[in-house]
Amino acid sequence: MNTIWALAGIVIKELYRRKDFYVLFVLTAVLTVATGSVRFFQDPNIVRYIKDLCMFLIWISALLIAITMTARQIPAERENRTIFPLLAKPVTRGQVILGKFLGCWLASGIALAVFYLFFAIITGSREHYWPVLDYLQAFLLQWIMLGIVTAMTLLGSILFAAPSSTVTILFIVAGGILFLGRHLNTVALHNPEPVRSIIYTIYFIIPHLELFDVRERVVNDWGLVSWPACGLATLYAAAYTGLFLLLTWLGFRRKSLT
């Protein structure tokens, strides 16, 4: 476990020594503050729009950070050849995979926490109302969802040739699942066989990332999702994350490094 934590620590150090996170944070902050300062038709519900926009930007930024950071981990180790001195130590390839996953997931969590803090400050300063538990639940669910995305990206980085293709494909896949995933069964119903079966299979195979999206509840103050439901969602995410990590390990353990 020491090795896995040590590897994770390196990934986190890389995050705060690179500029990606700061750029995305500043962009999110500027867009939210700029939107919040405009008075749309003297609408008293402007805070709701700000919340909606801010949450959307947080989701996009968090996905960008998690995918771009994870996609370059293993390819960069191979391209810069840092994998050689690393594997010359008593480190297994499985530990490399787990360390990279843990590091990327924790680093995305840190970035996400900063985004949520900013979100709480912006909306709280407007509404004078602090639903801390709602924000905490939204943060936790999104972070758990990022675990699936991180594991999926790690698998992509083993399968696809370049980090840029991994980023593009994973962003399309994650975005596609988030926007269309919940409608696939309805789409299947309106199609003839064999298309129907194919769409149904996809519907049942894909990890339903949209289950973790509670933006609407936060924006409209609909209250908390029950904690047992959150627990089930966590188990669901753990199963998919474990599956993707296993597939990554199977792909990486025999991969030539030279």
Added chain:
Amino acid sequence: MDAILRTEKLCVEYRARGLKLEIKPALKGLTLSVHAGEIFGFLGPNGAGKTTTINVLLGFIPPTSGAAYLFGIDVRQPIARQHIGYLPEMTYYYKFLTAEELLRFYARIFGLPSREADQRIDRLLKLVELETARKRLIKTYSKGMQQRVGIAQALINDPDLLILDEPTSGLDPLGRMKVREIIQRLKQEGKTVFFSSHELGEVETICDRVAIINQGELKVLGPVDELVAQHGVNLEKVFLDIIGYQPQTAL
């Protein structure tokens, strides 16, 4: 004397990419052993199989047949690498870290307690003369400095065996001399050093025994002074004779 490093009829074959599925042998039954406390030079022209041998010893590639052992443990087991240090030919380290952070990272991998790691980091940075640059990012280092960080990381676990892949390659004369001094100091401390090099003068100065390979086959193995005495010339001439180099006659 127990062999710290041992290969037995080691064969490695590479499959060429393409439709023909051509097989290229990189090592053909290499058998050698390195004993405790010796400095062992591993020589051969480019493409002879030196790096392939090191890659097998470090578990980067599996042998096609035969076996390799470090401290009697099959190299396919990660634990075989618990007591070795490895210095690659080029500098391959996380350039967004400082030397101190890099050494602390590797110390954690070996499970060193934090106080012991601190003491070892201080001692190693002093050994490689990087104390004043310890807080600077590695990306700001010169090539010589990066190679010295490499030596420090190879020694972080106080290894009994050091595997050095062309450690002085690309260094200026001063850098080479420093690396050589460090290797000699390690020998005095009783460490075993296995290193590949093209610098035959350097090998002749510091090695106890050498192995010369060519086209994946072991051509010669023995003490440096015996080889030199036997051929009546320096190691460079011995090497050129063994690999079958024919000087071109002047036109």
